[in-house]
Amino acid sequence: MxxxxxxxxxxxxxxxxxxxxxxxxxxxxxxxxxACNQVIDRLTNYYRKTKLQPFHPFPASEQAGREMDAAINNLAAYLNVDEDEIDLGPSTSQNTYVLAQAFLSIMQAGDEVIVTNQDHEANSGAWRRLTDRGIIVREWRVDPETGYLDIAKLDKLLNDKTRLVTFPHCSNIMAHVNPVAEISAKAHAVGAKVVVDGVSYAGHGFPDVDALGADVYLFSLYKTYGPHQGLMVVRKDTREALGSQGHFFNEGLVHKRLVPAGPDHAQVAASSGVTEYFDAVHAHHFGPQADASxxxxxxxxxxxxxxxxxxxxxxxxxxxxxxxxxxxxxxxxxxxxxxxxxxxxxxxxxxxxxxxxxxxxxxxxxxxxxxxxxxxxxxxxxxxxxxxxxxxxxxxxxxxxxxxxxxx
Incomplete structure (x- = not known):
């Protein structure tokens, strides 16, 4: 090795x-x-040369837009998803809150959501608040001795009213790696969507999100050597089903549906630095490899x-x-x-x-x-x-x- x-x-x-x-x-x-040097350099360069609204028809603005698009494309490739399945927002906490509001469009009173008590509150509280809208929240509780989540206990909670199961890839306290693919398969078997908090995992190597089977995967780039942005993977079928949280006239723009405040242009562009760092590490240790996946x-x-x-x-x-x-x-x-x-x-x-x-x-x-x-x-x-x-x-x-x- x-x-x-x-x-x-x-x-x-x-x-x-x-x-x-x-x-x-x-x-x-x-x-x-x-933060790795590639991120710092990109952020500094953006503020010097292109700190303006992107995607307008003049060179500095066009360059700003290209850098933002490149960042999303590069991150998507490393995560083995499509670029139109990636959103970058101000933080994972904010992304989760917006996501919970979007999920209300495909749920109704009496539907059930399963949360855990192993989670960081960001991936728990936003879903628990849906009780105010008639959603039933069921808690998948850790074993009080080990702190682990027992799959057998999840089986008892799942039923035909379950619409969503949300849990951490690993806890920021216990650090035990949960079997995401197995849990995803169980939730999908009853027709439920799966939201995974990957904040405490992704800093130790980006996962292959496609292999995990999650419908949504979230983590924070500032814990993966990048700027203070939250990355959210929302798979296409789920994204298309969710209600837009942005301006009504932007509903057809995929990257604006779930980022209502709009992106931080400079930090989005600087996110390419994370994958550039990974590229450098890979080339040094393994030699040329064209496929980021x-x-x-x-x-x-x-x-x-x-x-x-x-x-x-x-x-x-x-x-x-x-x-x-x-x-x-x-x-x-x-x-x-x-x-x-x-x-x-x-x-x-x-x-x-x-x-x-x-x-x-x-x-x-x-x-x-x-x-x-x-x-x-x-x-x-x-x-x-x-x-x-x-x-x-x-x-x-x-x-x-x-x-x-x-x-x-």
Whole structure:
């Protein structure tokens, strides 16, 4: 298996040469990753040359439009979907809210929606509010001991009134990877649509959305080395069925139906930087490959293999202590590298102490308030969370372990 060239990867992130960040190890990537240089350069270039309304008939405006179109095309190729199935909006939270309003056009009072208590509130609250419109919301609850979602429990909730099943690809606390394709198949068997929150997964390698079988897949580009935009894949048959949320005269424009506020032109254009970075990593490790749908799986596996190696000593360290409870799987192959721990004090205070040792981590409930309640844990005390991605180094992990020894 090809091994990740960490020096090459880090050369694409100016954060690792930033004097103010020297001496710090970044372990809050689940809240937002560093941006790659390609994104920073594209954003800067857009503001300098084309910060105006795109798609008008003069050169600067035409160039702005081409850059925006290219970004959507490039992202679609890596996700193995069509470009007219991609929307970019201000955030995943906002995209989910708009999506929930759009789904009302294909639902009526008495229809059922299944949500989980494993989700970030962004992919839970918007759907739960549909009870105000007569929609019945059923909760697929985690096992209170493990925090996992049991497929057998979903089977008992599904019925001929189920119109939608929504759940995370992996939790931002438990980090256990849910079997999306299996869940999608079960929901489709009763005629329900599937919405998947991929925010905590996509930063560790873009998924093949087509293979997952989800009708909607959402994640945040600022957690995948890009600008602060939410990406939403809505498959064609679902998109055509949903009510437009934009201006009435734009109903025929596919990218305006579900982005009522209009796009942030500069950040949409800068999103191409993410795929340019992936292209550079792929060329360096694997050589030429014209098809982005094939480059995507290579990048996905390369990133995850490196992350699993990094996880192993940290998970072993946690197992060795009797004063720390790990949330989520002990096996690196079953989880994302978002490691949440319960200690003998609140998560934020532990994170504050770690910062004195050059560790950037965080503590809290991370908008998964319902999950902590489902685990019989105090959401206000929360957890200590250390999260990393492929640009994290073995030296960072060793520094974290020493800091945890000192703090715990």
């Amino acid at each position: 090809t091994t990740l060239d960490l020096d090459f990867v880090r050369s694409h992130f100016s954060a690792f040469n930033e004097p103010s960040l020297a001496g710090w190890s970044f372990f809050e990537n689940a809240g937002g990753s560093y 094939k480059r995507g799986p290579d990048i996905h596996d390369l990133f995850q293999a490196h992350e699993q190696v990094l996880m192993a000593p940290l998970l072993e360290y946690i197992r060795s202590r009797n004063d720390v409870r790990l949330l989520g799987p002990e096996n690196p192959e079953e989880r994302a590298p978002t490691i949440s721990m319960i200690t003998n004090r609140d998560g934020r205070s532990v994170a504050e102490d770690l910062s004195k040792h050059g560790i950037m981590a965080a503590g809290g409930h991370f908008y998964s308030h319902r999950l902590f309640q489902g685990l019989n844990l105090d959401p206000e005390a929360g957890a200590l969370r250390v999260s990393f991605v492929h640009y994290t180094s073995p030296a960072d992990i060793q520094k974290l372990l020493k800091a945890m020894d000192a703090v715990l």
